[in-house]
Amino acid sequence: MKPRSGYQAFRVVALAVVVIALMAPLLWMIAASLKTNVDIYDTSKALVFSPTLDNYGTVLQQANYVQFIVNSLWVAFAATVLSLLLGVPAAYSMSRFNMRKSALVVLMARVIPGVSLLVPWYYVFSNLQMVGGFGVLILSHMFVSLPLVVYIMMGYFDGLPTELEEAALVDGLTHIGAFRRITLPLSVPGIATAGILSFIFSWNNFMFALVLSGADTKTLPVAIFDFVGYASIDWGGLMAAATVVTLPIMLIALFVQKYVVSGLTAGATKG
Amino acid sequence: MATVTTPTRAPGGVAPVGYVSAWSRWANEHRKWLFAAPAMAFVAALIVFPLAWTGYLSLTDAEGSVRAESEFVGFQNYVEVLSDTDRFWPAVARTVAFTGVALLFEVVLGMAIALLLWRPFKGEKWVRVAILMPLVATPVAVGMMWRLIFDPNIGLANQVLGWVGIGPQPWLAGQHSALPTTIFIDVWQWTPMVVLILLAGLTSLSDEPQEAALIDGASAWQRFRHVTLPLLMPTVIVAVLLRGIDALKTFDILYATKGRGGGSFHEVETLNVYAYGLSFDYNEYGLSSTVLILFFLIIIGSMWALTARKKGAQR
Numbered sequence: 244m245k246p247r248s249g250y251q252a253f254r255v256v257a258l259a260v261v262v263i264a265l266m267a268p269l270l271w272m273i274a275a276s277l278k279t280n281v282d283i284y285d286t287s288k289a290l291v292f293s294p295t296l297d298n299y300g301t302v303l304q305q306a307n308y309v310q311f312i313v314n315s316l317w318v319a320f321a322a323t324v325l326s327l328l329l330g331v332p333a334a335y336s337m338s339r340f341n342m343r344k345s346a347l348v349v350l351m352a353r354v355i356p357g358v359s360l361l362v363p364w365y366y367v368f369s370n371l372q373m374v375g376g377f378g379v380l381i382l383s384h385m386f387v388s389l390p391l392v393v394y395i396m397m398g399y400f401d402g403l404p405t406e407l408e409e410a411a412l413v414d415g416l417t418h419i420g421a422f423r424r425i426t427l428p429l430s431v432p433g434i435a436t437a438g439i440l441s442f443i444f445s446w447n448n449f450m451f452a453l454v455l456s457g458a459d460t461k462t463l464p465v466a467i468f469d470f471v472g473y474a475s476i477d478w479g480g481l482m483a484a485a486t487v488v489t490l491p492i493m494l495i496a497l498f499v500q501k502y503v504v505s506g507l508t509a510g511a512t513k514g
Numbered sequence: 515m516a517t518v519t520t521p522t523r524a525p526g527g528v529a530p531v532g533y534v535s536a537w538s539r540w541a542n543e544h545r546k547w548l549f550a551a552p553a554m555a556f557v558a559a560l561i562v563f564p565l566a567w568t569g570y571l572s573l574t575d576a577e578g579s580v581r582a583e584s585e586f587v588g589f590q591n592y593v594e595v596l597s598d599t600d601r602f603w604p605a606v607a608r609t610v611a612f613t614g615v616a617l618l619f620e621v622v623l624g625m626a627i628a629l630l631l632w633r634p635f636k637g638e639k640w641v642r643v644a645i646l647m648p649l650v651a652t653p654v655a656v657g658m659m660w661r662l663i664f665d666p667n668i669g670l671a672n673q674v675l676g677w678v679g680i681g682p683q684p685w686l687a688g689q690h691s692a693l694p695t696t697i698f699i700d701v702w703q704w705t706p707m708v709v710l711i712l713l714a715g716l717t718s719l720s721d722e723p724q725e726a727a728l729i730d731g732a733s734a735w736q737r738f739r740h741v742t743l744p745l746l747m748p749t750v751i752v753a754v755l756l757r758g759i760d761a762l763k764t765f766d767i768l769y770a771t772k773g774r775g776g777g778s779f780h781e782v783e784t785l786n787v788y789a790y791g792l793s794f795d796y797n798e799y800g801l802s803s804t805v806l807i808l809f810f811l812i813i814i815g816s817m818w819a820l821t822a823r824k825k826g827a828q829r
Contacts, residue, residue, distance in 0.1 A: 354759055419545055
């Protein structure tokens with residue numbers, strides 16, 4: 244089917260509007276992060292200004308953001324690796340043995356409001372003297388990423404033919420051996436998708452870290468929130484901080500676009 | 515597959531693991547639960563027990579410190595919360611309004627954009643990149659970004675309105691404009707999610723019904739209304755379900771743009787923000803647990819209603 248040329252012209256214009264509406268705010272944020280506060284307050288310098296990296300200096304040196312970047316990386320990395328370790332075998336079992344009810348238990352974690360769990364967690368972990376440490380932060384982020392991993396990997400395993408595993412069994416591998424040597428290597432794209440999504444969701448998580456992190460374990464979203472003081476806002480610094488947290492994740496998404504999209508839409512069309 | 519009990523060396527050269535020990539045999543026979551149990555135990559430990567505790571706390575007068583003594587008060591908290599027309603019911607109304615309006619815009623705009631992207635074209639890759647960016651951007655940072663853009667004095671939004679001769683608006687700072695502005699932010703960030711889901715659905719549709727309708731002389735609108743939309747309905751409902759759950763639970767952008775209590779007049783205080791404030795700003799654990807149990811029931815209820823519709827649409 245070839246659409247008519249009138250539609251094509253409309254389509255180009257409409258999609259251009261969509262792209263501008265989605266990208267302009269982000270570009271504006273990056274532009275503001277490169278302006279002095281004087282230039283931000285001067286609306287005549289909206290587009291023409293002399294860029295400076297001073298705001299990044301403020302954020303990275305004075306506001307201790309290097310530490311928060313390391314914290315965020317560590318928590319997201321640990322939560323992702325642990326979620327994959329627990330989630331991939333679980334998804335395999337749930338897919339091969341058709342354990343739909345068990346899968347539902349794990350997916351409940353996506354439905355329950357985080358706040359309703361935070362109070363009891365806070366109760367328990369503060370009695371264990373764990374609040375403010377990395378352990379509890381990683382556990383809470385796993386709570387976000389593990390269901391994601393299970394959900395994505397179940398869909399992936401459902402789509403893998405079982406014939407290869409059966410052939411491996413005939414060749415003398417055990418069931419677990421077949422999983423390790425045949426299924427896992429075939430699942431690398433699925434595992435990559437699940438891992439990337441899990442990393443993004445952990446990196447972006449705000450509420451759990453807001454309650455459970457301490458001064459030394461603060462992650463970037465909490466650090467940005469704390470940047471807004473009670474007095475006037477340092478807009479340049481705030482936009483630099485916002486850019487520091489969003490730009491890496493946007494670059495990751497840019498390079499592994501295919502995986503991110505397949506992860507976000509996993510299972511959506513199966514009905 | 516239980517017939518393979520005595521593994522032999524594979525001819526291909528790959529050494530089989532084999533049942534080298536009793537442990538290996540046991541592990542293979544119990545692999546179903548060996549694989550699934552750790553993940554399930556983890557989730558259950560972090561859900562079941564906390565949720566039960568929240569349920570218990572909702573029946574007590576717990577407040578102040580997490581270690582303070584609390585007394586069992588029965589359904590007193592529920593009576594108090596359900597008769598609270600000052601904070602609770604307005605928060606329910608805001609949650610429903612926020613979710614309903616945001617979902618409506620996200621689904622309509624998402625459908626329009628997905629249809630625009632449906633057939634291949636030059637430059638498609640770049641549009642897809644632009645669609646992905648708001649989705650992966652950190653919500654707190656997105657909230658801060660819009661705070662600057664919607665600043666009444668120096669923000670880009672009022673500047674743009676000035677060019678077309680419209681006076682400055684208070685946006686997030688206005689008592690009545692704050693909630694619509696946060697809805698706008700949610701629509702900006704999450705419409706792309708709906709686009710991606712619907713696009714995946716559209717791509718999986720076969721061309722034949724479309725072509726048949728075209729031969730029958732159906733207009734573009736008729737083809738959409740009577741062919742594409744009914745076929746796509748299950749995917750639309752999945753999108754509404756996924757986005758709806760997250761919209762009900764929206765916290766990050768509301769807290770980032772308006773702070774504690776959803777602003778000084780609680781302009782954007784939804785149930786989630788209210789419950790968070792009761793728990794961690796006021797330490798009213800008993801009351802907050804009651805609000806959370808009610809909130810949870812609302813979420814489960816709406817999910818149940820939607821899944822019922824989905825089953826109906828698939829029939």
